[in-house]
Amino acid sequence: MQNPLLNNRSSIVAYFLVWLIVICVHVVLSSLYAGIPVHVAIGEGLTVNVLFAAIGLGLWFPVFYGKPAGEKVLNFIIRHIFACLSAVALWIVIQYVILYSMFGSETGYMDYLKRSIPWKSVTGILYYWLIILVYYLLIYYTNMKNSLVKEARLETLVRESELNSLKSQINPHFLFNSLNSISSLTLIHPEKAQEMIIKLSDFLRYSVANKDEKLTPLHEELENINRYLDIEKIRFGKRLSVHQIVDDMALDMKLPGLILQPLIENAVKYSIYENTEPASIELVCKPQPDVLLITVRNQYDPEMKQKQGAGLGLQNIRNRLKIMYDQEDLIAIRKEVNTFEIRIVIPQNKSV
Amino acid sequence: MxxxxxxxxxxxxxxxxxxxxxxxxxxxxxxxxxxxxxxxxxxxxxxxxxxxxxxxxxxxxxxxxxxxxxxxxxxxxxxxxxxxxxxxxxxxxxxxxxxxxxxxxxxxxxxxxxxxxxxxxxxxxxxxxxxxxxxxxxxxxQPLGDNLNRIVVKSGTRIRVIPVDRIIYLEAQDDYVMIYTDEGKHLKKGTMNHFEEHLDADSFVRVHRSYIVKIDQVSMIEPYSRDNYIMKLKNGAQIRVSRKGLKNIREKFNF
Missing domain, CATH: 3.40.50.2300 (Response regulator)
Structure with a gap:
């Protein structure tokens, strides 16, 4: 770590400005109250304080370099007392030599200089601790700033991973059931088996490729949903029928990737998995000013109690939309006697 | 063969x-x-x-x-x-x-x-x-931690699926359990212990050797004799509550 006082121009200027004030006060006080001639007072003020300003910059070394982590308080105090005494002694000796060579002929002043050594030492010790204090404050401030930056970065990371885990995961049972259907098709309809493998692969590839949070055009999402529905149709045959009403204007509108998938999966689950009769699912995509409106409707049997864990998918979508668009009311659920309807609203003026 | x-x-x-x-x-x-x-x-x-x-x-x-x-x-x-x-x-x-x-x-x-x-x-x-x-x-x-969420019963040749939400209370009858719902009662082979174990403990409570009650169906409980209490349900039914049953209820309702 570099000396924080020399880090940037403003802190260098501030440091020397403070010393300039100290020099002025020193000159005024010593000429007015100690009766020292003005030219001598100026010479002394400059020598004494410029010298300590220079030593002060060097005090960064005992602060930073002699600092093993987890140091004991006693060690800390001993180190600084040693550094303080050496710095002050050095300061007194050098200023004495310089001032003697400059004003050695002024006998009155030389007396004063000798008498001033005790209180100058005290002042030097005070200066030392003040400067050390400033250094520690600066270190503390920098560390705090760094940890804040780190915290903010961590927060974005957490948010990203949260988004990823909220994203619909491929349902393993869907996968195993599909593989079982393929297993069956290889024996009775090899060409159809191949077709299903391709569909399943495309579906998986799309789900894996959409891992990062990004907006996808509706037509891509629809293609993927149709792959999924085709696979389910191979499994369930005539039991599943789907009506899609998609406005051409909506096809290029954007929505978060894989957000429709869980909605459709949910609809299939409640209308087909839990129904012995054929059932249909309706998907409507409509453009509206600044938003894309999507409605998924399916029949369900009100007698069937929702299984535990159901509804988790919807909660995930709700959370994802909330995180991405910072709006609470983007998803609405309506249950009627035997139809279940989910509406989601995707704002279009947002760039993510 | x-x-x-x-x-x-x-x-x-x-x-x-x-x-x-x-x-x-x-x-x-x-x-x-x-x-x-x-x-x-x-x-x-x-x-x-x-x-x-x-x-x-x-x-x-x-x-x-x-x-x-x-x-x-x-x-x-x-x-x-x-x-x-x-x-x-x-x-x-x-x-x-x-x-x-x-x-x-x-x-x-x-x-x-x-x-x-x-x-x-x-x-x-x-x-x-x-x-x-x-x-x-x-x-x-692997542990199996799911609660029962529906019960199937046979009445004559018909099969009924009863969502547990519709249950009001269960009563023991020898090797069978009578399930009272808002639309009637159904007999099912099974033991009270089995149902006590598999019904959601947050919504059902065993109030007596012979009774399990859905908590939100309880309307009031009053003393009957020294060790017995009577529980009145919202549908008007009255059920005996044992001392142990009362203790179970106290735990559920925290009073």
Whole structure:
């Protein structure tokens, strides 16, 4: 770590400005109250304080370099007392030599200089601790700033991973059931088996490729949903029928990737998995000013109690939309006697 | 040699085709019926008295386990499912085997040979099979933590599915339990302890040796005799509460 006082121009200027004030006060006080001639007072003020300003910059070394982590308080105090005494002694000796060579002929002043050594030492010790204090404050401030930056970065990371885990995961049972259907098709309809493998692969590839949070055009999402529905149709045959009403204007509108998938999966689950009769699912995509409106409707049997864990998918979508668009009311659920309807609203003026 | 009369109960056609295809070379297996759902399954099992049933677990309305609760016969069962979390229950029901989709022909054939052994051993189903493979053993050790969310009962030839939400209270009647709902009562074979264990403990409470009550149906409780209390329900029914039952209620309601 570099000396924080020399880090940037403003802190260098501030440091020397403070010393300039100290020099002025020193000159005024010593000429007015100690009766020292003005030219001598100026010479002394400059020598004494410029010298300590220079030593002060060097005090960064005992602060930073002699600092093993987890140091004991006693060690800390001993180190600084040693550094303080050496710095002050050095300061007194050098200023004495310089001032003697400059004003050695002024006998009155030389007396004063000798008498001033005790209180100058005290002042030097005070200066030392003040400067050390400033250094520690600066270190503390920098560390705090760094940890804040780190915290903010961590927060974005957490948010990203949260988004990823909220994203619909491929349902393993869907996968195993599909593989079982393929297993069956290889024996009775090899060409159809191949077709299903391709569909399943495309579906998986799309789900894996959409891992990062990004907006996808509706037509891509629809293609993927149709792959999924085709696979389910191979499994369930005539039991599943789907009506899609998609406005051409909506096809290029954007929505978060894989957000429709869980909605459709949910609809299939409640209308087909839990129904012995054929059932249909309706998907409507409509453009509206600044938003894309999507409605998924399916029949369900009100007698069937929702299984535990159901509804988790919807909660995930709700959370994802909330995180991405910072709006609470983007998803609405309506249950009627035997139809279940989910509406989601995707704002279009947002760039993510 | 007697043929093994077999029924396939599975809602997906391709899955039924696969089972038939794998079984077609086994001369001792005779498929007497294929069923698309649990309702057809119950009827077929009760009427045809098969030796072996291939049973899917996830089926609409009535799952494989619920279906088995309602059949009078006890054929050998081979479960076939994509879910690996039902294995414990499957073996609790004394299943011969538990095949995870997708499975190989060899796997299915080994399940069938297990059936042959069982049948040869004279339908002795009291001993669990010692030679389960590792997957099954691993699955069996997994905990099963789900509550009952519906109960199936048979009234005459009809099958009713009762969501647990509709239950008001349960009353013990010998080997049976009478289930009172907002639309009537249904008798089901089973013990109070079984229901106490499997119903959601947050909504049901055992108030007496013979009664389990849905908590939100309680309207008031008042003393009756020294150690007994009477509970009045919202539908007007009155139920006896034992001292232990009162303690259970206190714990649930925190008073």
């Amino acid at each position: 007697n043929k093994i009369k077999t029924i396939i109960i599975e809602d997906e056609e391709l899955s039924r085709e696969l089972i038939k295809n794998f079984l077609k070379d086994l001369e001792d297996i005779e498929i007497i019926k294929e069923c698309e759902n649990g309702f057809e399954g119950i009827k077929a099992i009760n009427e045809l008295d098969p030796d072996l049933v291939f049973l899917d677990i996830q089926m609409p309305k009535l799952n494989g386990f619920e279906m088995l609760e309602l059949v009078d016969q006890s054929p050998e069962i081979i479960f076939i499912t994509a879910h690996n979390d039902y294995a414990i229950r499957a073996f609790e029901m004394n299943a011969v085997d538990y095949l995870l989709k997708p499975y190989s022909k060899d796997r299915l054939i080994s399940a069938v040979s297990r059936v042959r052994q069982r049948i040869a051993a004279g339908h002795d189903k009291s001993h669990p099979e010692p030679d389960r493979d590792d997957t099954i053993n691993r699955l069996i050790r």
